[in-house]
Amino acid sequence: MAMAVLEQSAAIAGSLRWHGQSELLMKSSRTGEHYGSRLPHHTGGVSLFRNGSKAQDLTGLLSLCRRSTVKALAAPAQAAPVSDPVLQEALKRAVAKKAVELVKPGMIVGLGTGSTSSMAIEELGKLISKGKLKDVIGVPTSYQSRVLARQFGVKTVDLNDVNHIDLAFDGADEVEASMNLIKGGGAAHTMEKVVDNMSGKCVILVDQTKVVSELGLSFPLPVEVLPYAISPVLRSLVALGGVPEIRSALRKDGPVITDLGNMVVDVRFPEGIKDPAALECSINMIPGVVENGLFIGIADSVLVATHDGEEITIVELAEFVKSLSTASQESAKT
Numbered sequence: 001m002a003m004a005v006l007e008q009s010a011a012i013a014g015s016l017r018w019h020g021q022s023e024l025l026m027k028s029s030r031t032g033e034h035y036g037s038r039l040p041h042h043t044g045g046v047s048l049f050r051n052g053s054k055a056q057d058l059t060g061l062l063s064l065c066r067r068s069t070v071k072a073l074a075a076p077a078q079a080a081p082v083s084d085p086v087l088q089e090a091l092k093r094a095v096a097k098k099a100v101e102l103v104k105p106g107m108i109v110g111l112g113t114g115s116t117s118s119m120a121i122e123e124l125g126k127l128i129s130k131g132k133l134k135d136v137i138g139v140p141t142s143y144q145s146r147v148l149a150r151q152f153g154v155k156t157v158d159l160n161d162v163n164h165i166d167l168a169f170d171g172a173d174e175v176e177a178s179m180n181l182i183k184g185g186g187a188a189h190t191m192e193k194v195v196d197n198m199s200g201k202c203v204i205l206v207d208q209t210k211v212v213s214e215l216g217l218s219f220p221l222p223v224e225v226l227p228y229a230i231s232p233v234l235r236s237l238v239a240l241g242g243v244p245e246i247r248s249a250l251r252k253d254g255p256v257i258t259d260l261g262n263m264v265v266d267v268r269f270p271e272g273i274k275d276p277a278a279l280e281c282s283i284n285m286i287p288g289v290v291e292n293g294l295f296i297g298i299a300d301s302v303l304v305a306t307h308d309g310e311e312i313t314i315v316e317l318a319e320f321v322k323s324l325s326t327a328s329q330e331s332a333k334t
C-alpha cells in the first residue's frame with residue numbers, strides 16, 4: 001500500500017508537485033510557474049497514507065456506496081476523431097438544432113453549459129423569436145447559459161422558482177455506451193447535475209468524438225471543491241487512485257473559480273474508470289467535495305452528431321455504438 005501511495009505521489013509531480021512530504025504547489029497554465037502553499041508537516045500528503053488506513057476506509061466506502069445503476073454495455077470501438085474544427089462545429093450545430101425540436105410550447109427547459117448547449121440556446125431563441133415556440137422558460141446552469149439565454153431572447157427563472165423541469169439539454173465531455181457521462185469541462189457540472197437530474201427528460205448532445213469505450217481514459221474527471229478544504233481533498237483523491245491537478249485559469253493568474261465560488265480539481269485515472277457509479281459516490285463522500293463530473297443514470301437520451309464525409313446525421317447513442325461495432329467487425333474480417 002505504501003509503495004502504491006508513493007507511486008501516486010510521484011505521478012502527480014509536475015502540475016501538482018509534492019515537495020518532500022509537505023509542500024503543495026500549483027502550476028500556472030499561463031506562465032508555467034509553480035506557486036502554492038506549504039502544508040504544515042502534520043497534514044502533508046504522506047502522513048495520510050503512511051499506514052494505508054485512510055485508503056482502506058475509502059475503498060470500503062466504495063462498496064458501501066455501490067448503488068443500482070445502469071449496467072455497462074459492451075464497450076464500443078472508438079469513433080474516429082474529428083480533426084477539422086469547422087466540421088466539429090457543424091456537428092455541434094446540427095445536434096443543437098435537433099435538440100430544440102423536442103421543446104414544446106409551455107415547457108420549462110434546463111439550459112446546459114458549454115459550446116454545444118450554447119448553440120442549442122441560440123437555436124431555441126431563434127424558434128421563440130420566429131413565434132414558433134411560445135411560453136418557454138429556461139433554467140440556466142451557469143452564468144454562461146443565463147447570459148446567452150438573455151441574449152437570444154429565452155426567458156429564464158431560478159431553479160428554486162420552479163418545482164419541475166420538463167426537459168433539459170446539455171453537452172458532455174465523454175459518453176460511454178450505457179449513457180454514463182463525464183461532464184465539467186466548463187466547470188459547471190454541479191449546477192448541471194442538479195438541473196439534469198431533476199428534469200423529466202435529460203437529453204445529452206455530443207458529436208461523435210465524445211463517445212468512448214471507457215470513461216476517464218482520456219478526459220480527467222472534474223471535481224468541484226471548497227477552497228477551504230483543497231489540501232485534504234487532494235490527498236483523498238490520490239488515495240482513491242487519482243492523479244489530481246488544480247485547474248488553472250487561462251486568462252487570469254491562479255485557479256479557476258466556479259460560478260459557485262469553488263475550485264476545480266481535474267483528476268486523471270490512468271487506468272480509466274472501471275466502476276463509475278462507485279467512484280461518483282466515493283468522491284462525493286470526501287468532506288469538502290461539492291460535486292464531481294460523473295453523471296450516472298441521469299441521461300435519458302444521448303444524441304450523437306456523426307458524419308460520413310460531408311453528410312451529417314444525428315442518431316441515438318445505441319444506434320451509433322451499434323454502427324461502430326459493426327464497422328469494427330467488418331474491418332476485422334478484411
Ligand SMILES: O=C(CO)[C@H](O)[C@H](O)COP(=O)(O)O
Nearest residue numbers: 114115116171184185186188
Ligand atoms: O460539462 C460541461 C460544462 O461544465 C459541458 O457540457 C461539457 O464540457 C461539453 O462542452 P462542449 O459542448 O463545449 O464540448
